[in-house]
Amino acid sequence: MDLMPSAEQDEITTTVASFLAARLPATAHASVFVTPGPEIDPVVFRECAELGWLSLGLPEALGGVGYGLAEEVMLFRELGRGLAPGGFLPAVLGARVAAFAGQRELAASIVAGEVLVALATRDRVGADDVSVLHAAEATLLVVCDAAGAALYSLADCTLTPIDPVDGSIRAARGALGGATVASVSSEIDPVFVRGLVLCAAMQAGSAEAQRDLGVAYAGVREQFGKPIGANQAIKHRCADMAVRAEGAFAQVCYAATAADGGADRFVDEAVIAKYFADEAARLNGEACVQIHGAIGFTTETLPHRHVWRAHTLARALAVRAALLDHLVPRT
Amino acid sequence: MDLTFTQEELDFREEVRTWLHENVPKEARPHGDRPDSREFDLAWQKAQYDGGWAGISWPADFGGRGLSTIQQLIWYEEYALADAPWIGACFVGINHGGPTLIARASDEQKSFHLPKILKGEVVWCQGFSEPGAGSDLAAIRTRGVIDGDELVVNGQKIWTSFANMAEYQELLIRTGDEQRHKGLTWVICDMRTPGITVRPISTMDRGAEFCEVFYDDVRIPLTNVVGQVGDGWSVAMSTLSLERGTGFMADILHATRTIDELIEECRHRRGPDGRPVLHDDEYARRLAAAKAEITVLRSITYRSISRNIRTGMPGPEGSMLRLQYGDLVMGLSRLAIEILGPDALAYVDRFRAGGWTGNWLRAFAAGFGGGTLEIQRNIIGERVLGLPRG
Numbered sequence: 001m002d003l004m005p006s007a008e009q010d011e012i013t014t015t016v017a018s019f020l021a022a023r024l025p026a027t028a029h030a031s032v033f034v035t036p037g038p039e040i041d042p043v044v045f046r047e048c049a050e051l052g053w054l055s056l057g058l059p060e061a062l063g064g065v066g067y068g069l070a071e072e073v074m075l076f077r078e079l080g081r082g083l084a085p086g087g088f089l090p091a092v093l094g095a096r097v098a099a100f101a102g103q104r105e106l107a108a109s110i111v112a113g114e115v116l117v118a119l120a121t122r123d124r125v126g127a128d129d130v131s132v133l134h135a136a137e138a139t140l141l142v143v144c145d146a147a148g149a150a151l152y153s154l155a156d157c158t159l160t161p162i163d164p165v166d167g168s169i170r171a172a173r174g175a176l177g178g179a180t181v182a183s184v185s186s187e188i189d190p191v192f193v194r195g196l197v198l199c200a201a202m203q204a205g206s207a208e209a210q211r212d213l214g215v216a217y218a219g220v221r222e223q224f225g226k227p228i229g230a231n232q233a234i235k236h237r238c239a240d241m242a243v244r245a246e247g248a249f250a251q252v253c254y255a256a257t258a259a260d261g262g263a264d265r266f267v268d269e270a271v272i273a274k275y276f277a278d279e280a281a282r283l284n285g286e287a288c289v290q291i292h293g294a295i296g297f298t299t300e301t302l303p304h305r306h307v308w309r310a311h312t313l314a315r316a317l318a319v320r321a322a323l324l325d326h327l328v329p330r331t
Numbered sequence: 332m333d334l335t336f337t338q339e340e341l342d343f344r345e346e347v348r349t350w351l352h353e354n355v356p357k358e359a360r361p362h363g364d365r366p367d368s369r370e371f372d373l374a375w376q377k378a379q380y381d382g383g384w385a386g387i388s389w390p391a392d393f394g395g396r397g398l399s400t401i402q403q404l405i406w407y408e409e410y411a412l413a414d415a416p417w418i419g420a421c422f423v424g425i426n427h428g429g430p431t432l433i434a435r436a437s438d439e440q441k442s443f444h445l446p447k448i449l450k451g452e453v454v455w456c457q458g459f460s461e462p463g464a465g466s467d468l469a470a471i472r473t474r475g476v477i478d479g480d481e482l483v484v485n486g487q488k489i490w491t492s493f494a495n496m497a498e499y500q501e502l503l504i505r506t507g508d509e510q511r512h513k514g515l516t517w518v519i520c521d522m523r524t525p526g527i528t529v530r531p532i533s534t535m536d537r538g539a540e541f542c543e544v545f546y547d548d549v550r551i552p553l554t555n556v557v558g559q560v561g562d563g564w565s566v567a568m569s570t571l572s573l574e575r576g577t578g579f580m581a582d583i584l585h586a587t588r589t590i591d592e593l594i595e596e597c598r599h600r601r602g603p604d605g606r607p608v609l610h611d612d613e614y615a616r617r618l619a620a621a622k623a624e625i626t627v628l629r630s631i632t633y634r635s636i637s638r639n640i641r642t643g644m645p646g647p648e649g650s651m652l653r654l655q656y657g658d659l660v661m662g663l664s665r666l667a668i669e670i671l672g673p674d675a676l677a678y679v680d681r682f683r684a685g686g687w688t689g690n691w692l693r694a695f696a697a698g699f700g701g702g703t704l705e706i707q708r709n710i711i712g713e714r715v716l717g718l719p720r721g
Contacts, residue, residue, distance in 0.1 A: 001333060001334055001335070001336060001401060001404070001633065001636075001637070002332065002333045002637045002640070003332055003333075003334070003630070003633040003634040003636075003637045004332070004634060004637040004638055004641060005332060006332065009332065070332045211716075215716045215717075215718065218718060219717070219718060219719065226719070227718075227719050229712070229718035229719055230718065230719040230720065230721045231721060232705070232708070232709065232721060234718075235708065235709065235712035235713070235718050235721070236705070236708040236709075236712065238711075238712050238716055238718060239654070239707075239708035239709075239711035239712045239715075239716070240708070242651065242711050242715055242716055243651045243654055243655050243711070246631055246634075246648065246651055247627040247628070247630070247631055247655065248627075250627065250630035250631045250633070250634040251626070251627045251630045253332050253630065253634065254334070254629075254630040254633065256332065257332045257333065257334045258334060261334055261335060263334060268626075269626070271623075272622075272623040272626045272627065275620075275623050276623055276624070276627050321612075321616065323619075324615075324616040324619035324620060324623075325615070325616070325619070327619040327622050327623060328594055328609070328615050328616070328618050328619040328622065330609055330610055330615060
């Protein structure tokens with residue numbers, strides 16, 4: 001038993017973080033509520049694809065790099081920490097659906113970053129009504145739940161763009177339509193579990209980033225002649241942020257490793273990871289803005305972008321009530 | 332990252348499970364207000380000694396079992412699953428006094444005391460806190476003056492669990508004129524020495540092990556000093572947990588079981604509207620959130636243990652575990668008594684079946700036992716996050 005990342009896993013963190021800092025730096029994007037142009041520079045997205053980011057956890061036999069979910073977690077944690085734009089999550093999930101459904105060419109074009117995928121979340125269990133992220137440039141849409149996952153053609157769906165809270169992610173709402181392009185059951189590949197864990201990894205990265213932003217500001221901002229972080233009211237908020245961030249990432253690691261090993265109750269572990277990481281990202285966002293005071297309310301610093309992103313990801317794949325109801329069914 | 336255990340570790344788990352299944356006492360531990368609780372705790376300690384399981388974290392050179400960190404984790408997981416009893420009066424000897432002696436005592440002191448602790452022959456208590464020195468331990472004022480080959484001690488200690496049934500005490504006193512952390516001495520105090528008065532302090536959960544201790548010209552041989560006179564702070568701080576956080580797993584699994592029992596209870600217990608409590612979204616989701624939180628605590632513990640194995644020393648994330656656990660048990664016990672409805676009017680002690688109210692009252696202690704949650708937050712803020720001291 002060892003729940004700390006291996007040297008190779010740490011290496012993924014370092015590589016991804018330095019690429020993001022150079023090519024996709026997180027900025028406050030002052031007063032740009034909806035980023036113009038494509039969500040992510042297609043050239044950069046393809047560079048990421050060439051680095052294997054979209055196929056890290058796909059088996060080599062299916063055209064992937066052949067790592068486990070534990071390695072993919074290290075990548076997605078950095079994407080969350082760095083507020084990376086782009087449909088990385090639906091690309092990874094969509095490629096798996098295509099690959100495990102036997103559509104090797106489609107899978108190859110997704111992992112190459114040529115075919116973009118959007119992420120759909122059903123508004124209710126079994127409903128065709130969906131909320132969609134990364135919708136603008138995508139041609140396919142992936143939707144998944146505990147039973148299985150499917151790809152739809154975006155052109156067959158009825159979607160209306162919305163003005164999103166997080167303007168760095170194009171969002172739409174509407175209904176699924178047409179036949180599935182590809183589908184797999186969760187027995188063949190638990191796509192939903194992977195989605196929960198990777199989304200949780202992004203939220204854990206965001207929770208960590210907010211902890212670090214809050215602590216850094218508390219250490220330099222002075223009032224009454226001393227850094228505000230010397231006051232327990234601030235220090236204790238920071239401590240609570242640290243505990244939530246540690247818990248979120250620890251559970252993501254456990255859930256990823258459990259899923260890789262096919263351990264007992266690995267679905268529950270993933271559900272708990274998503275629930276806890278959503279909460280950690282949300283609560284750390286509230287604490288981080290509060291520590292910053294008025295400046296945290298403006299678009300001139302980063303905290304608000306984490307608030308927007310955490311809010312958005314908490315509505316992807318499964319919301320809080322659905323996650324909790326999975327853990328304690330009524331009957 | 333890896334969650335698998337080796338075949339050797341799996342075999343070890345089987346061995347532990349079998350022994351615990353055959354040896355865990357069938358009867359519940361008596362609550363602290365019963366005079367036989369001391370005998371129960373010592374008998375269980377002796378049973379573990381006879382079975383070769385005493386001092387699982389202590390090095391074999393000192394009579395312990397000397398288990399590896401992973402084996403200790405397995406022991407505590409199985410210990411909780413077997414519903415083995417709370418360590419009770421043996422806590423300080425096994426988990427604090429004994430490990431301090433191992434780290435700093437003379438060979439003579441070790442060979443006299445360690446076997447007695449392991450065999451369940453004696454109870455130890457801790458004499459650290461004072462009325463004016465709680466979170467601020469370095470403010471202690473109980474004084475020891477050297478007179479010939481003895482220390483003459485005058486003063487008062489408080490919050491001393493099990494002082495009323497202990498033979499020995501790890502006593503921290505001021506022997507020099509220096510301030511704060513300097514001039515302190517860590518000494519083994521025989522609780523039967525003339526001049527010691529123990530007054531039990533009853534607690535809101537009807538516990539009777541909490542005490543205050545008064546010292547009136549108590550003469551302690553200088554040979555009982557551990558380390559050097561004046562070096563007491565360093566001796567007190569040398570008690571690196573030999574368990575490396577593994578002991579927490581027993582508490583976590585115990586709380587996990589409590590949540591599962593509560594969920595089962597809610598399937599048939601009816602709420603004020605006549606429906607099963609579990610059909611109430613609020614309670615069902617609070618139970619689910621509690622289940623999620625205790626599971627996360629398990630993951631933090633696993634990561635903490637993994638980190639300790641790599642670095643060879645416990646990190647400050649121990650404070651994170653304490654903080655998270657304290658908040659969780661307080662919230663969980665409150666949820667339980669809410670679910671209980673009118674049945675929560677009755678006091679039932681925490682060692683008996685359905686002892687939810689006793690548990691709830693006891694849970695208040697999770698807010699300060701071993702250091703208040705506020706101090707844990709200070710430690711995290713200053714030592715983990717590097718924020719300035721207030």
